[in-house]
Amino acid sequence: MPEQPPYLRIADVLRQRIAEHVWTAGDRLPSRAQIAEECGIGENVVRRAQELLISQGVLEGRAGSGTYVAEPRQRVRVVRSSAREQPDGSPFRADMRALGKQGNWESRTEAKVPAPAEIAGRLGIAEGEPCVRTVYEFLADGRPVQLSTSWEPYELTAGTLVVLPEGGPHAGVGVVNRMAAIGIAVSHAVEQPEPRQATAEEASLLGIQKAALVTHIRRTYYSDQGQPVETADIVIPAAQCEIVYEIPVNR
């Protein structure tokens, strides 16, 4: 007979109370000591049950304050397809506009940063070659929803008006448009999404729970000559964003 372990039983009790609207979104649960006494079990069993529900996004723990029923917030839809590139304006802002949200970002650019080994490999240049590195923090209605670190070979844009991705007359229109301005035609992008857990720093920047699930996308843009022109590491929290790829089928 497969008897359920106590902590799973308690998890079901908590889940059911939420389903029955005994506790609703945003409510603070009684303290662990109270729940433990009420259910006649150890305090640690309650903790395990709550940890489980927190990892599933049902609850939310706030240190020093209490355990709360998670608010079911609307997830931001991030579309990744060829149609996303607009002749003007940024892809991200287009995503946000489609949702009726205001898209913003903050960025910090540094020139002549030596390429680390992995980045050099992705850009097809030698390790240590100078790059332009830009760190982005994307905001939807003021809340951070996406992080990105972009790398471009310095040699590619040195001396042109588009050296700085977020400066000059072509600021904030995306890689494809910027490269077009200096005569480089971007023909395709390769994206490699990988599931992992957020680092402590990412969790703090994104305002999500520690070790929450994120999708880490390694994206590289290629020119029509097949040369990499930009590569980026993009971090998207699963709880707040859904990622959509649209793939045309050619026959």
Place this chain on the structure above:
Amino acid sequence: MPEQPPYLRIADVLRQRIAEHVWTAGDRLPSRAQIAEECGIGENVVRRAQELLISQGVLEGRAGSGTYVAEPRQRVRVVRSSAREQPDGSPFRADMRALGKQGNWESRTEAKVPAPAEIAGRLGIAEGEPCVRTVYEFLADGRPVQLSTSWEPYELTAGTLVVLPEGGPHAGVGVVNRMAAIGIAVSHAVEQPEPRQATAEEASLLGIQKAALVTHIRRTYYSDQGQPVETADIVIPAAQCEIVYEIPVNR
């Protein structure tokens, strides 16, 4: 002063021994009791350190046997792009051929399965409408690397030669080709990749560690009329496969 907790210190010790090739891939580590005594710490601290490294894919625990240094196996590259659809043959087999591996799969089809609510929503049909459900297990060189559950509206293919995805003259060539055989042109696919942890059942089917990270892709194929013709839930383990999207940029 940020003093490191003991279990993190031990984790670093273990990591370093692997880096220094004291232990190499496939080696069995000494038992927890031995390591604990050697380092002069509690047995449980070793356990915590090992759990951390297991979750990072550095170690591998085998119940009743021991803790081993994980083998750095070559990951299978799964390409998802428009160019993947071939006039004949399956997309999966093409992926495997590109890697010099043998691609196979096992499948189990069931007709007239009532559509659950979520599937019905994705296919644009009413809940409970009959569907053809096919469960796949994809193998690379005999090892499971991908799970998939596919749903098609029964009405779409009823009475034709392609009712059964893996039966009849058009078996094993993929959705696009099968639909073409009955005059339905598939124009595009939408894929929604989501990071999560493997369920116990998935972990057992894929031969991966419990709660290992996977990418769960919800894929839907649409006809040129904009009608959904098939939707699938695809589970790809992160440790074994890398997913690559190729996106053309049109201007």
Place this chain on the structure above:
DNA sequence: TCGAATTTGTGCGTATGTATC
């Protein structure tokens, strides 16, 4: 073939740290 020893995995308790009110 079977059972005992070994080893990992799980459940649960306690002590302490730390954030919040």
Place this chain on the structure above:
DNA sequence: GGATACATACGCACAAATTCG
């Protein structure tokens, strides 16, 4: 600053799986 509540670290007992004589 004190009280409260969650977060973390660690220990012990036992279950489950494996190995081996």
